[in-house]
Amino acid sequence: xxxxxxxxxxxxxxxxxxxxxxxxxxxxxxxxxxxxxxxxxxxxxxxxxxxxxxxxxxxxxxxxxxxxxxxxxxxxxxxxxxxxxxxxxxxxxxxxxxxxxxxxxxxxxxxxxxxxxxxxxxxxxxxxxxxxxxxxxxxxxxxxxxxxxxxxxxxxxxxxxxxxxxxxxxxxxxxxxxxxxxxxxxxxxxxxxxxxxxxxxxxxxxxxxxxxxxxxxxxxxxxxxxxxxxxxxxxxxxxxxxxxxxxxxxxxxxxxxxxxxxxxxxxxxxxxxxxxxxxxxxxxxxxxxxxxxxxxxxxxxxxxxxxxxxxxxxxxxxxxxxxxxxxxxxxxxxxxxxxxxxxxxxxxxxxxxxxxxxxxxxxxxxxxxxxxxxxxxxxxxxxxxxxxxxxxxxxxxxxxxxxxxxxxxxxxxxxxxxxxxxxxxxxxxxxxxxxxxxxxxxxxxxxxxxxxxxxxxxxxxxxxxxxxxxxxxxxxxxxxxxxxxxxxxxxxxxxxxxxxxxxxxxxxxxxxxxxxxxxxxxxxxxxxxxxxxxxxxxxxxxxxxxxxxxxxxxxxxxxxxxxxxxxxxxxxxx
Amino acid sequence: xxxxxxxxxxxxxxxxxxxxxxxxxxxxxxxxxxxxxxxxxxxxxxxxxxxxxxxxxxxxxxxxxxxxxxxxxxxxxxxxxxxxxxxxxxxxxxxxxxxxxxxxxxxxxxxxxxxxxxxxxxxxxxxxxxxxxxxxxxxxxxxxxxxxxxxxxxxxxxxxxxxxxxxxxxxxxxxxxxxxxxxxxxxxxxxxxxxxxxxxxxxxxxxxxxxxxxxxxxxxx
Numbered sequence: 193x194x195x196x197x198x199x200x201x202x203x204x205x206x207x208x209x210x211x212x213x214x215x216x217x218x219x220x221x222x223x224x225x226x227x228x229x230x231x232x233x234x235x236x237x238x239x240x241x242x243x244x245x246x247x248x249x250x251x252x253x254x255x256x257x258x259x260x261x262x263x264x265x266x267x268x269x270x271x272x273x274x275x276x277x278x279x280x281x282x283x284x285x286x287x288x289x290x291x292x293x294x295x296x297x298x299x300x301x302x303x304x305x306x307x308x309x310x311x312x313x314x315x316x317x318x319x320x321x322x323x324x325x326x327x328x329x330x331x332x333x334x335x336x337x338x339x340x341x342x343x344x345x346x347x348x349x350x351x352x353x354x355x356x357x358x359x360x361x362x363x364x365x366x367x368x369x370x371x372x373x374x375x376x377x378x379x380x381x382x383x384x385x386x387x388x389x390x391x392x393x394x395x396x397x398x399x400x401x402x403x404x405x406x407x408x409x410x411x412x413x414x415x416x417x418x419x420x421x422x423x424x425x426x427x428x429x430x431x432x433x434x435x436x437x438x439x440x441x442x443x444x445x446x447x448x449x450x451x452x453x454x455x456x457x458x459x460x461x462x463x464x465x466x467x468x469x470x471x472x473x474x475x476x477x478x479x480x481x482x483x484x485x486x487x488x489x490x491x492x493x494x495x496x497x498x499x500x501x502x503x504x505x506x507x508x509x510x511x512x513x514x515x516x517x518x519x520x521x522x523x524x525x526x527x528x529x530x531x532x533x534x535x536x537x538x539x540x541x542x543x544x545x546x547x548x549x550x551x552x553x554x555x556x557x558x559x560x561x562x563x564x565x566x567x568x569x570x571x572x573x574x575x576x577x578x579x580x581x582x583x584x585x586x587x588x589x590x591x592x593x594x595x596x597x598x599x600x601x602x603x604x605x606x607x608x609x610x611x612x613x614x615x616x617x618x619x620x621x622x623x624x625x626x627x628x629x630x631x632x633x634x635x636x637x638x639x640x641x642x643x644x645x646x647x648x649x650x651x652x653x654x655x656x657x658x659x660x661x662x663x664x665x666x667x668x669x670x671x672x673x674x675x676x677x678x679x680x681x682x683x684x685x686x687x688x689x690x691x692x693x694x695x696x697x698x699x700x701x702x703x704x705x706x707x708x709x710x711x712x713x714x715x716x717x718x719x720x721x722x723x724x725x726x727x728x729x730x731x732x733x734x735x736x737x738x739x740x741x742x743x744x745x746x747x748x749x750x751x752x753x754x755x756x757x758x759x760x761x762x763x764x765x766x
Numbered sequence: 767x768x769x770x771x772x773x774x775x776x777x778x779x780x781x782x783x784x785x786x787x788x789x790x791x792x793x794x795x796x797x798x799x800x801x802x803x804x805x806x807x808x809x810x811x812x813x814x815x816x817x818x819x820x821x822x823x824x825x826x827x828x829x830x831x832x833x834x835x836x837x838x839x840x841x842x843x844x845x846x847x848x849x850x851x852x853x854x855x856x857x858x859x860x861x862x863x864x865x866x867x868x869x870x871x872x873x874x875x876x877x878x879x880x881x882x883x884x885x886x887x888x889x890x891x892x893x894x895x896x897x898x899x900x901x902x903x904x905x906x907x908x909x910x911x912x913x914x915x916x917x918x919x920x921x922x923x924x925x926x927x928x929x930x931x932x933x934x935x936x937x938x939x940x941x942x943x944x945x946x947x948x949x950x951x952x953x954x955x956x957x958x959x960x961x962x963x964x965x966x967x968x969x970x971x972x973x974x975x976x977x978x979x980x981x982x983x984x985x986x987x
Contacts (some may be wrong), residue, residue, distance in 0.1 A: 300804065372782070428826075503830030504830075517852060523847045526877070563872060729873075
């Protein structure tokens with residue numbers, strides 16, 4: 193039966209149908225829904241790991257143990273998981289293994305635009321790239337088959353458009369595979385120099401076998417339209433090219449992007465007068481084509497920045513300009529904002545009020561960087577708020593006017609090692625953990641602190657204060673505050689900034705969007721009392737605006753968090 | 767026949783249900799379809815857009831400038847933001863609700879005035895109605911997405927039965943009556959054949975009169 197499915201849901205369906213036994217992932221847009229969707233199948237064990245390195249190692253352990261396994265992450269997550277990634281190539285697997293990684297060209301919700309294909313080449317692993325949901329399911333299943341045939345993990349490269357577009361998918365039943373027998377083999381699984389030297393030979397031989405396989409494999413296809421122009425492409429670029437050129441070009445669509453199908457590529461290129469490589473981000477395929485002596489074009493015509501579309505390809509390659517209506521009007525931008533009632537809002541107001549250097553991190557609270565709060569100096573990568581603050585303070589000695597701010601899930605991901613570094617190396621920085629009891633930005637995933645697993649089973653949640661204590665922060669400098677009590681937040685923050693010892697302040701209040709959170713009735717403005725001073729506007733709440741010189745609160749949006757009444761000098765908000 | 771439809775609005779307004787209903791309707795009509803959504807960062811009160819493309823065979827899931835047959839907007843400023851994506855002769859169906867973006871809230875920018883008129887002056891077909899009041903009349907503000915589907919129904923050109931079936935497939939049983947009412951009010955506010963919109967108040971007054979007429983007849987017979 194045909195079903196309309198997100199690319200991510202189709203991958204999950206592929207995992208289910210391929211008889212995958214274990215999934216371990218860390219959430220990250222645009223990859224998250226693969227793991228959420230696969231968790232709904234009772235036959236598959238699925239979990240959220242605290243970070244991508246852990247997830248990949250769990251999946252590798254399961255594969256060595258003989259079961260088919262998967263781990264999913266966004267592109268930057270693969271940086272975190274790079275250490276085990278490179279080793280999987282040497283050890284090989286036993287049960288099939290696929291590593292799903294979702295790139296984000298255009299940076300819809302990411303801090304960079306890196307191209308994951310380079311990892312495949314660097315780690316010497318095969319990488320497949322689907323173009324739509326149908327291929328997401330098909331390629332996932334095929335990847336397991338060939339993973340076991342070639343004794344290697346496959347990387348499945350997704351992308352925002354493929355992950356988050358729905359198209360029609362033909363589903364079938366699950367095939368159950370018995371867990372394969374495990375045979376002890378130090379030469380294959382114990383990667384110390386003597387053994388690894390032997391395995392490197394296997395890696396190179398396997399790569400050669402895979403590049404022969406690539407020339408005649410079900411992932412790659414040629415569409416010959418008897419044209420002068422030939423296009424070499426892959427992933428979502430294929431559908432954009434198809435829409436722009438239709439049958440006025442011929443196509444080599446690479447589903448297995450690396451290792452390169454040299455003979456297939458050469459044969460294709462020889463048939464057409466002009467050959468253009470159309471690929472988003474880096475010139476990965478193009479540079480290889482040139483290296484094997486082919487006269488191809490690509491990045492001389494197309495950008496290596498941002499997302500492609502049929503419009504961009506038609507403009508750059510066919511010189512077509514889109515015709516459209518435009519208004520002679522300045523349309524104000526609508527950037528994302530902290531939600532009404534967000535427990536992160538107040539703390540950023542206090543940071544700004546105190547003029548602190550704020551070492552930020554990755555999560556909803558990164559929006560504290562936006563106006564009018566504008567209270568963030570750096571956002572680097574997961575966990576860096578704490579470690580980078582330590583470095584900043586070692587150089588500048590500004591412990592009394594700087595903080596790190598990090599969420600509960602990000603702290604568990606890679607913040608706690610930074611905290612251990614501070615206590616171990618005689619730092620005395622102040623770390624603020626904004627604990628909203630969920631992984632918020634990616635759409636509410638459980639984490640080791642929340643007390644529930646991915647499958648919704650209750651567990652003993654890890655207490656952040658216990659980690660701080662274990663890391664060596666003194667009890668009296670582990671403070672737990674209600675982030676919506678501005679006076680308390682300010683008082684505690686000042687005390688800890690001025691102490692000459694490491695401190696951890698846990699701002700604990702669940703995300704306002706969680707279903708179990710009860711809201712208060714909306715507040716309103718007494719216009720007789722309001723003097724129009726705009727003090728309430730400083731917290732950047734989307735519910736508050738100034739109408740005819742007085743504050744007005746949108747009762748349909750307000751959840752009565754109680755922050756703005758604390759801002760009003762005239763007690764006009766009730 | 768195939769169409770490119772964009773659903774635009776502010777993160778959190780419920781465009782996901784609207785795209786699910788459209789997706790189901792298109793499948794019932796037997797077309798190939800692709801739906802492209804936005805997740806993650808931009809959901810947090812930011813500007814959001816969903817593409818729904820259908821036809822014999824759909825390649826790219828995205829809609830570019832000058833390619834949309836219909837833009838359905840949950841918010842007036844968002845309709846204006848995406849107007850350049852409309853095809854010549856295309857139609858915008860928009861809720862007249864205004865939600866101030868942060869630059870307007872902070873006073874850094876102003877919410878532009880008379881956007882419907884300005885779009886019409888550029889030759890765009892605009893069906894603008896207070897979908898929020900329609901949804902409220904039907905029983906819940908949350909039904910604004912289905913009210914907009916109702917407003918769009920004639921421009922879409924599907925069998926009415928297809929849309930009704932798609933709504934039934936997409937909304938939970940207990941909210942069906944409410945959503946069907948929102949759909950029906952929407953389709954009556956934007957009747958077929960022209961872009962003339964009847965205000966909800968007018969519509970309700972008319973049906974009130976009809977009711978009274980019927981009662982009079984009942985009494986007289």
